[in-house]
Amino acid sequence: MLKAAVIGVGSIGQNHARVYREMDGAQLVGVADANPGNAAKIGNRLNVPFYSDVEKLLEEQKPDLVSISVPTSLHFSVGMDMIGRGLHVLVEKPITSTLEQAEELVAAAKKKGVMLAVGHIERFNPAVMELRRRLREGMLGKVYQIHTQRLSPYPSRIQDAGVVIDLASHDIDLMRYLTGEEIVRVYGETLQSINSDREDMFNGLMRFRSGTVGVLNVNWMTPTKIRRLTVTGARGMFDCNLISQELFFYENETGPSQWDALSVLRGVSEGNVLGIKMQRHEPLAAELADFVAAVRDGRQPTVTGQDGLETLRLALDFVRSGSEMTVIDEFKVPQ
Ligand SMILES: NC(=O)c1ccc[n+]([C@@H]2O[C@H](COP(=O)([O-])OP(=O)(O)OC[C@H]3O[C@@H](n4cnc5c(N)ncnc54)[C@H](O)[C@@H]3O)[C@@H](O)[C@H]2O)c1
Structure with missing residues (x-):
């Protein structure tokens, strides 16, 4: 069973967490949010470990894949950090704020051999x-x-x-x-x-x-x-x-x-x-199921990092x- 975590459980991230929690092919091992109140609210609601420190979540729960649903201006830094640690990443849309960042993120995922999907949910x-x-x-x-x-x-x-x-x-x-x-x-x-x-x-x-x-x-x-x-x-x-x-x-x-x-x-x-x-x-349930299946089967997700880059x-x-x-x-x- 693949272990999933969600970073940023605000408006959309809390739905990522709920969907992983209900999914058959993955286990939600924890959520992290820079706002401790948000982390606790969603962690308690879903009955999973919660953290305000992402580092601690990764150390203690060792997820295989993460959804990144922090504000757009942080997609790049958080995305690079997760990819650098060898995690498969689904980053919410838009992929990053700038084209240079998107190119760097896509290249990093390729080099590290991890999956990079983008949340173009429609x-x-x-x-x-x-x-x-x-x-x-x-x-x-x-x-x-x-x-x-x-x-x-x-x-x-x-x-x-x-x-x-x-x-x-x-x-x-x-x-x-x-x-x-x-x-x-x-x-x-x-x-x-x-x-x-x-x-x-x-x-x-x-x-x-x-x-x-x-x-x-x-x-x-x-x-x-x-x-x-x-x-x-x-x-x-x-x-x-x-x-x-x-x-x-x-x-x-x-x-x-x-x-x-x-x-x-x-x-x-x-x-x-x-x-x-x-x-x-629910489109989000189908999107995350596609991401998890892509990681499990070693195939490209429906929305690749390159798709996110071209759209940006x-x-x-x-x-x-x-x-x-x-x-x-x-x-x-x-x-
Ligand atoms: N696919 C969609 O339909 C859809 C819908 C809504 C939002 N989004 C995207 O999702 C992202 C988040 O949007 P939102 O509306 O949920 O925003 P939000 O402000 O409601 O949630 C962001 C959360 O991230 C947390 N956060 C901030 N910095 C952090 C960090 N360094 N580490 C961990 N947590 C951190 C905040 O405390 C907050 O709880 C945006 O990029 C947005 O474009 C996509």
Whole structure:
């Protein structure tokens, strides 16, 4: 049985701890948090040893793998420390704050021969998994556009990242994952408003090699939470609600209409709507199960360190595009 530990048991880390605690393939041997109150609260709740000193947790419990869910600005230092000790690491998204750090972290994991996974959790959303399967089967035909909306109120606990690397990185990763394609051009508009000293509103456009266009609408300025993904293509549109885990397919009407006023519409008109049935599950449970299985079986996790790095590279390009008001097309993103 693999021994798991969680470092940083705040908002998301406490869920990592709960999921490991309930998992069959791993044993949660302890949690650590720089805030002793947090460590004690989660340790007591889950009935596992807790520490405010990470060093002591490692010495006493000797985990094989760790989830790192400390604030983003600490992903690099904590990640390098864990990798240096030969532990397999799942680091929350975004992989690090800077590209140089991400490159160093990925290289360190490779050199040490340990697994490095990144918490781009939406890949494990059952609605996304179903959507990807159907896109691959060709249900939509040629894909014209992928459009995401990720809108929320401002989370005051996030002090060390702007909305692009913190939130839009989910959508950038999803677009890379769904298309599996190289990106040739990005353009972003960002706005820093009332909430923070970094951007808290982002609108982005990305162009894929095949011509597919990605549209991102992401902010911390909306007084409700919306997580929506639509994919428009030759045969219609998929509409995915990432919160309720629902997926609909709006089919283009192909046959001639009997009603003249409608039959004059050529190209695209409304056809059947299909609600796609699927088995729902907790994305985090699937993500951690994938990580544990990757460690156990010695295979790559679904979201590799390299994936985290490429997503961060694009996110930072968007930030640069927004601040310099330029289209960025000088890069080639390796897939
Ligand atoms: N995948 C997702 O959907 C998702 C969701 C939320 C947050 N996140 C990511 O997870 C990370 C944490 O976010 P959060 O919202 O849980 O933050 P948070 O502030 O709620 O939790 C962070 C915890 O880390 C602890 N901590 C700080 N420094 C530490 C250290 N050196 N060692 C041990 N513990 C330390 C803090 O005391 C706190 O309890 C961020 O990088 C964020 O982007 C990902």
